Amino acid sequence: MELLGTIILILVSTKLFGQLAIRLEQPAVLGKLLIGIIIGPAVLGWVNDSAVFQEFSNIGVLLLMFLAGLETDAEQLKENWKPSVAVAVLGIILPFVSAFGVGSFYHFDLAHSVFLGVLFSATSVSITVRVLKEMSVMKTKESTTILGAAVVDDILVVTLLAFVMSFMGEGTASVSIPMLLLKKVIFFVVAFVVGVYVIPLFLRVVSKFKVTVPLTTGALIICFAYAYFGEMLGMAGIIGTFLAGLFISQTKYKEEVEHSVDPIANSLFVPFFYVSVGLSISFVGVSSQIGFLVICTVVAIVSKLFGGFLGARLTGFDKNSSLAIGSGMISRGEVALIIATTGLNTGLLAKDYYTTVVISVILTTLIAPPILKKYFRKIKTSI
Structure with a gap:
């Protein structure tokens, strides 16, 4: 009964606040994120974290990235690989150096400063994807560059994190760097081979089944199998589901899969993901660290925005497009959490600063949608 009540509360509140945000000319996702804070432990305490809640949330973000893959233009992704890599690399270097500097300024030791740099180098485009879909700009070269950069960013940051944990972490087993890199190579090779040769055949066979919605079920099997395989090899599950959607988008079943999976995702699971972001917020003990919180948040936003902007400008985008791409990389989301x-x-983030850092991550996620919407509007008006 408690779960059913939670489901009702989340579905009603996210839709109402999403609509309110639209009325205020803001992305609907902003309202959905804010209501997570309001009904969570930080304010009203109506919804609390639980294992079941987290599973719903995890499924939501996996499906969100699966739909992003379905809507991504693969040809444009191939054409924009250079700016994607440039945006990702500069979008890691600048935040890493800036956050490391913040840690040093607050007298963190080397390990804690390095880890802070790694944490704020991460990017999560789950929220960005939702905003891009709302604005119907998923097929633009700016959006494609953002999604490509997010894939590269995830690979580099996860690898960097493994290096830091292996050399600086407390109570962690030694990490074999060659083995870590080998796992990444295996993941992408297998994902590519299966995506090109197995997925089309699998969907063709499944579509002939006489049971209910066989194609939708087949697509979800592929989606979750890619996530499971990715996590087995140390990759973020969202990268796996994005690639699964991308490969299915190259088949003739793309439209049918998208139209059948979208209602499943957005009517139930994705709202849990939005609310879960707000559940991490707690204002207890933060008042004594306001300065650190403000500096962290400003540095996180500016460094990522400028890093993405610079990468885009160096690879041929104009000023407005570069700002749009940079703004799409701001959100740290669930990856940084x-x-x-x-x-x-592992002792790489001091307990005293954990809550403040989490709030800073949440703030980047809340601030990113309005900035993203602003710059994509500028692109539309300049066309």
């Missing part, structure tokens, strides 16, 4: 938790467990 996962890294923060890992840092807490």
